[in-house]
Amino acid sequence: MKLLNKWPDYYKKDVATHYCPGCGHGIVHRIVAELMEEMDLGRRAICVNPAGCAVLAYKYFDIDMIESAHGRGTAIATGVKRVKPELFVFTYQGDGDLSAIGTAETIHSANRGEHITVIFINNAVYGMTGGQMAPTTLVGQRTTTTPGGRNPKFDGFPLHITDVIAKFPGVIYAERVAVNGPAGIQRTKRAIRNAFQVQVDGLGYSIVEVLSPCPTNWKMTPEDSFKWITEVMAKEFVPGVLTDKRGGGD
Amino acid sequence: MNKVFMSGNHTFGEAAIRAGCRSYFGYPITPQNELGEYMSEHLPANGGVFVQSESETAAINMVIGAAATGTRVMTSSSSPGISLKQEGISFLAGFQLPAVIVNVMRGGPGLGNIAPAQGDYFQATRGGGHGDYRTPVFAPGSVQEVADLTRVAFDVADRYRTPVMVLGDGMLGQMKEPVVFPEPISDFPEKEWALKGRGDGPSRYMASLILDPMEMERHNWELVRKYQVIAKNETRYEEYMLDDAKIVAVAYGTTARIAKAAIKRVRKEGVPAGLLRPITLWPFPKEPLQNLARRIEDFVVFEMSTGQMLEDVLLSLEGKARVAFHGRPGGVVPTPVEFARVLYREYQRQMRVNNETA
Amino acid sequence: MARKKHRVVVKSELCKGCDLCIVYCKKGVLASSEDLNKAGYHYASPDDSKECTGCMVCVLVCPEVAIEVYGE
Numbered sequence: 001m002k003l004l005n006k007w008p009d010y011y012k013k014d015v016a017t018h019y020c021p022g023c024g025h026g027i028v029h030r031i032v033a034e035l036m037e038e039m040d041l042g043r044r045a046i047c048v049n050p051a052g053c054a055v056l057a058y059k060y061f062d063i064d065m066i067e068s069a070h071g072r073g074t075a076i077a078t079g080v081k082r083v084k085p086e087l088f089v090f091t092y093q094g095d096g097d098l099s100a101i102g103t104a105e106t107i108h109s110a111n112r113g114e115h116i117t118v119i120f121i122n123n124a125v126y127g128m129t130g131g132q133m134a135p136t137t138l139v140g141q142r143t144t145t146t147p148g149g150r151n152p153k154f155d156g157f158p159l160h161i162t163d164v165i166a167k168f169p170g171v172i173y174a175e176r177v178a179v180n181g182p183a184g185i186q187r188t189k190r191a192i193r194n195a196f197q198v199q200v201d202g203l204g205y206s207i208v209e210v211l212s213p214c215p216t217n218w219k220m221t222p223e224d225s226f227k228w229i230t231e232v233m234a235k236e237f238v239p240g241v242l243t244d245k246r247g248g249g250d
Numbered sequence: 251m252n253k254v255f256m257s258g259n260h261t262f263g264e265a266a267i268r269a270g271c272r273s274y275f276g277y278p279i280t281p282q283n284e285l286g287e288y289m290s291e292h293l294p295a296n297g298g299v300f301v302q303s304e305s306e307t308a309a310i311n312m313v314i315g316a317a318a319t320g321t322r323v324m325t326s327s328s329s330p331g332i333s334l335k336q337e338g339i340s341f342l343a344g345f346q347l348p349a350v351i352v353n354v355m356r357g358g359p360g361l362g363n364i365a366p367a368q369g370d371y372f373q374a375t376r377g378g379g380h381g382d383y384r385t386p387v388f389a390p391g392s393v394q395e396v397a398d399l400t401r402v403a404f405d406v407a408d409r410y411r412t413p414v415m416v417l418g419d420g421m422l423g424q425m426k427e428p429v430v431f432p433e434p435i436s437d438f439p440e441k442e443w444a445l446k447g448r449g450d451g452p453s454r455y456m457a458s459l460i461l462d463p464m465e466m467e468r469h470n471w472e473l474v475r476k477y478q479v480i481a482k483n484e485t486r487y488e489e490y491m492l493d494d495a496k497i498v499a500v501a502y503g504t505t506a507r508i509a510k511a512a513i514k515r516v517r518k519e520g521v522p523a524g525l526l527r528p529i530t531l532w533p534f535p536k537e538p539l540q541n542l543a544r545r546i547e548d549f550v551v552f553e554m555s556t557g558q559m560l561e562d563v564l565l566s567l568e569g570k571a572r573v574a575f576h577g578r579p580g581g582v583v584p585t586p587v588e589f590a591r592v593l594y595r596e597y598q599r600q601m602r603v604n605n606e607t608a
Numbered sequence: 609m610a611r612k613k614h615r616v617v618v619k620s621e622l623c624k625g626c627d628l629c630i631v632y633c634k635k636g637v638l639a640s641s642e643d644l645n646k647a648g649y650h651y652a653s654p655d656d657s658k659e660c661t662g663c664m665v666c667v668l669v670c671p672e673v674a675i676e677v678y679g680e
Contacts, residue, residue: 001615001678005667010453014622017672021624021649026671044447048315058455064445066318067345067457069337072311075303079315079323080445082299083273087319087447105311108304182632182665215626222626 008033010042010062018056022222024179024212025053028121029060031189032092036063039196045088046080048073050097053128054121057092071102074109077116088199090117095134096126099161106161110205113170117195118207120162123214124233131217135159138236143217158236162209166242172204174242178211180229187239194246203246211237253430258393258422261429262326262352263288265400268434271322271350272298275312277305279331280364281420282354286326306331310338310351317347318456320444322404326352328420329362329370332378339413340379343473344458346443348407350400352416354423357581365581366420366504371558374415375532382470384477386484387415387531389502393427399529401432408438410480417531419554421504421583481533488527489538491517495524497597498542500563501552502528505584509552512589521597531559536566543570548600552589553577572600614662615678616654622674625649629666629675635659638666 007013011033019025036042042063049057051070058065068076073091081089098106098120109116125143126132132145136158140149150158166174175191178184188210195206211233213225220228256264262285266274274289286302293300299316303309309325316323327335332353342349355370357363372378374387386406388399400416407414445456460466490510492498501509506527513523526542528535539549549571551560556579564573576592578584616637618629623645629652630638637660641653652675654660662679 001680004614004662004677004679005664005675007673011673014619016622016647019671021671022626022628023671026673027669030671030673043449046445046447055459058457062448062453064448064453065455066315066445067455067459068314069311069341072307072314072338075308075311076315076318078301079273079275079312079317080319081315082301082312083316083321083323084319084446104304105308108308112301182668185668222628223631226628 008037010036012060012062015060017060019053020216022213022215022225023053024121024123024210024214027179027185028119028188028210028212029057031192032119033061035189035193035196039193039200041088041196044086045090048077048089048091050093052094052097054092054094055128071097071100072105073097073102074114074116074118075105078109078114081114081116085115090119090199092119093121094127095120095122095124095136099135099159103161107165110165110168110171110207113168113204115199115202115204117199119192120207120209121212122209122237123212125214125217127214127217135161136237138233160237162207162242165207170204171207171243172245173198173206176209176211176237176239176242178229178234178239179213180211180226180234198246209237211239253428255426256393256429257284257424257426258396258418259284259354259424260288261393261396262400262416263292264431265397266324266350266404267292267296267298268431269322269401269404270436270438271324271404272296273316273321273323274298274325275301275303275309275316275323276325276327277303277309277331279306279328281356281423282326282328282352285352285354285423306334307338310335313349314338314341314345314347317342317349318345318445320441322408324350324352326354328354328356329358332370332373336379339385340381340383341458342413343383343385344381345456346411347413348411349413350403350407350416351413352418355417355419357579363581364420366422366554366583367579367581368419368503368505368554369558369579370417371531371553371555374417375534375562383473384532385413385415386480386533387417389417389529389531390422391503391506391527393422393425393429396422397429397431406480406484410476411443412476412480417503419504484530485533485535486529487535487538488529490525490527492524492526492542494522495546496522497548497550497593497600498546499523499525499550499552499593500528500539500559501525502531502559505552505554508584508586509589511586512593515586515590516593519594521594523593523597528559534562534566539563539566543567546571548572548574548596550574550576550592550596552584554583555579612660613680614660616660616666617676617678618652618654619674619676620645620651620653622672623649623651624672625651626671627652628669628671632665632669634663635661
């Protein structure tokens with residue numbers, strides 16, 4: 001018998017990750033590494049990783065990477081891509097990085113239509129720092145800074161940042177997907193491939209928002225986390241293609 | 251190039267382009283808007299990249315991205331905007347990335363005003379950002395020096411892999427003077443540390459994160475050794491009429507020019523005054539000051555602030571001489587007459603003290 | 609019993625016992641082991657008596673790239 005699935009080339013071999021059991025990062029990391037190989041991007045890729053659980057992503061991805069201050073990934077990616085447009089530049093960011101402290105950079109890099117790709121991991125909570133409220137936390141969701149559940153009167157509503165930027169003319173492709181089972185994972189890979197292809201084809205900015213499980217801070221099993229995404233989170237953040245201007249219109 | 255008549259702000263831009271800078275990221279703020287505007291016109295014409303960012307914070311991070319690829323890159327702002335860049339400057343220092351940051355100072359703190367001041371000395375020389383690092387700081391005193399020191403700033407940044415600040419003020423930025431620019435350069439040795447995609451080689455991570463404290467300590471001391479080399483090689487200052495001086499003014503930038511005019515005035519009244527003008531604020535010219543203190547009893551520090559470089563002068567002199575201070579903060583530009591009165595008064599005091607102890 | 613066409617191998621030291629592969633395997637090939645790996649997890653372990661079809665869903669859902677599927 002021969003091995004049917006090989007270890008992805010651009011993923012450091014047999015390194016045990018620091019991510020929690022059932023965390024969505026591992027699945028999306030693997031998808032990205034596979035696409036680096038399938039689309040032959042790994043040799044010219046620069047990934048800008050966030051402050052968040054994925055601050056240690058450099059231990060796993062076997063491509064050139066740049067650390068970023070919290071939220072600044074899309075500004076750093078802009079600097080790289082503008083001076084070296086032949087490089088393949090993408091950010092990998094969490095919900096705090098991208099839609100709290102990094103909101104201005106996220107909106108303006110999209111508004112300028114920078115030729116970068118953004119992978120937005122949305123787990124509705126601040127994972128690395130122990131489970132505080134995120135901009136995408138759902139109404140009623142308990143976190144360490146909303147112990148009584150998110151109350152719109154004081155805490156506002158979940159922020160649909162991807163929907164906002166999808167309307168910008170320079171945002172060529174925006175899709176929301178969910179890591180909530182085999183079908184969702186397949187769809188996630190297809191979406192990220194589409195988004196990467198937008199940059200390869202020189203069309204402009206692309207973003208994929210991935211609803212991702214955080215069993216530890218949601219206080220659920222991995223299996224129940226997948227269910228919670230399907231039954232609860234995806235009702236607020238509805239998966240689907242938010243914009244597709246690849247044909248020239250939308 | 252022949253002599254041209256140009257503003258300080260425009261000169262920063264032209265000097266940067268001639269130094270091979272091919273990327274600029276910045277946000278408008280008075281009194282340095284003309285620098286960004288100059289870059290928006292001339293950088294793309296020279297095959298470079300100009301981006302007006304959404305904030306000074308975004309700009310310094312775009313600088314990080316560009317610098318990581320080995321490109322000569324510049325940003326500029328004025329006092330409040332430089333506050334916004336502090337995190338990014340700390341990161342540049344931690345990453346050991348070269349970049350040039352221009353601060354055209356204005357009145358502060360807070361929103362302040364748009365008039366010239368020197369209130370950001372502490373911010374520039376004492377870190378400003380978090381962590382154990384120093385930033386070389388150049389303080390031009392004329393538009394010609396803006397042209398000359400901007401080139402030096404890029405060279406020092408590349409040579410030592412460090413962010414470098416060029417500290418001007420609103421007066422210097424706005425005024426026009428004759429300038430002769432050096433010839434443009436654009437060929438630089440390759441930077442093996444720069445990121446360009448791993449190609450067939452191992453992947454690399456450009457980082458300032460070092461979780462292991464022992465490793466972090468090692469990195470911190472490595473940076474200190476670098477700063478010691480910079481202090482040894484790159485300290486710059488000007489000596490003006492010091493040979494027979496009995497009282498020495500210490501001032502930098504625009505204030506130094508006013509001090510020189512004051513010195514010319516009081517010399518006519520028989521006051522043997524001179525000036526030590528720091529050109530690098532960090533590394534600070536401690537040694538020349540200490541040497542002077544062997545024979546000079548009185549120093550007068552002039553600043554357009556409430557007294558920031560004053561502390562470095564006191565630290566350098568270690569109590570070996572009397573230090574007086576005269577400052578005008580808030581955007582007020584002092585006059586030569588005002589400085590002359592101070593020098594005269596301090597010299598009279600010195601003569602009285604010496605006669606009494608004679 | 610027919611000769612096995614597929615075989616699953618779990619790298620037990622990479623596995624974190626998230627059990628997603630166990631949940632999604634339609635043939636019940638994988639089960640939580642009684643033993644603990646060095647990190648303290650009950651790692652997933654293949655039951656060689658079960659019929660793996662090589663569908664690779666376990667590989668798809670595994671966050672640790674800990675599963676290898678062999679086939680003809």
